[in-house]
Amino acid sequence: MPEGLIVKALSGYYYVQDDAGGEPVQCRGRGIFKKRGESPLVGDRVVYTETENGEGTVERILPRSSELIRPPVANADLAVLVFSVVRPELSFVLLDKFLVHVEHARMDALIVLTKMDRIPDGKEGERIRRTVEEATNLYTSIGYRVLPTSAHEGQGLDRLRTELAGHIHMLAGQSGVGKSSLVNALVPGLKLETNEISDKLGRGKHTTRHVELVAVPGGGYMADTPGFSQLDFAELGIDEIGSCFREFRELSGSCKFRGCTHTHEPHCAVIQAKEQGQVAQSRYDNYVAFMTEWKETKRRY
Template sequence: MPQGMIYKALSGYYYVETEEGQTVQCRARGIFKKRGQSPLVGDRVVFSETENGEGTVDELLPRTTELIRPPVANASLAVLVFSIIRPELNLQLLDKFLVHIEHTGLETLIVFTKLDAMEASEERERIEADVTAARALYSSIGYETALVSSKRGDGIPELQARLKDRVGVFAGQSGVGKSSLVNALVPGLTLETNEISEKLGRGKHTTRHVELVRLEGGGCVADTPGFSQLDFGELGIEEIGSCFKEFRELAGGCKFRGCTHVHEPDCAVKEALEQGAVAASRYEHYVSFMTEWRENRRRY
């Protein structure tokens, strides 16, 4: 039976690209629903063709990775897209995205967008200082960062090289410029974009479905719907501490096994915090996430 990859999911249809480069519009077999499974964009599948020229997804081949939000399979690089202006840089939300990505085990690239808008802003010095500090913080933890302008093309060649021969997934809140970034990466592509609401300070959801876009020179990227909330219960995350990279490396030095790094004595993470080796903002966000996680567990 033929095989292919799902490159788009829309309105109950899965668009499968065959090994010969053709597209077959497919429905999924009912067996997936009974099993509690759902095909995802990025899935390698076995399908069969039907008499009307469409097809049926019959089998999902083993996944290497799986993201729940955005729903993408077999990605190898998560590109977390955050704007430095309109909407303002939100490091708490960035840390929540990083928890999600660390939980799935994907490699991460943090991309700060709208460099051109920052340079035109009356608050340029403040924004530039905030961005410089953020890049220094996340680089010290071990994350790769980049600063780009989709309008001018700054940083785009480097991002194209980073994505070459890989399946990358763009994720971030609405209005940060994910679709503009994909348009800049693929000349001639015209994904819908929207201006930021000056009143609300955030963007509209211009991308309404997940779709893989082929890049010149190999590789592809998933442009995904933007969102501003992530729920730890929805993501199936059962342990927050190990999803903070620097905490994970320190945890072996804690007195108690399974230390939550909140109330326990002789905690290596809290000691590192007092010594300035762990950023106060990261620890504050961690405590906030722990509170949210516990409340969700009680609720469910």
């Protein structure tokens, strides 16, 4: 039986791209998946059979190297986290929350800052540039790659294409940050629907309504995913949030107590590093807030 890659899931159908290329085959999933509580995801490598009417049936899901629940993508090895610098402004809290989920999925992350061309002049522009510089310095020091871009002016796009080559990468970010504009600039001929930011609400509308893998020039696939603004730690079953902070993970082995929560224990290497300026205050504050959110959510269940 042939094998292929699910490049789109929509209305109960899975569109499977076989290894030989050509048009994807529209498939249904076997009923056994539902009984097992399984669900094929975009990015899954699958075994399928073709039916007489030119459609097909997904018979088996091959082992996954990674899996995300929101957005639902399998086998992506790189998360491209897209954050705009203006409207909506860069949120360190939301970025750290995204990074926790990415680390939990054992994926690498590339932070892409969009709308660099829209930074205004004057004091407001200076403030935004300082925030961009602060974010770049902070996350680069932790080990993440940070790439400022402008889809309209082409800034950073050549480097971005190089970063993406050969990967199945997940494109994710808050609504209105310019994901669709970025995809349109990266993939010639592809025109995804884009909406302007609502002046009243200060946020964008959801313009991408399903997950789809888009072939990117230079090799690899991009998962363009619906915009979202909330991520639930309890939903993902994340118990050790500290291990999802890279710099905490490296320090935790030096904590006095095993299972240290890095919030109150004596001789905690993370707290000591924070007090010595080796761990950013913003990262630590967000970690404590996430721990509180996780405990409150867990208590409600």
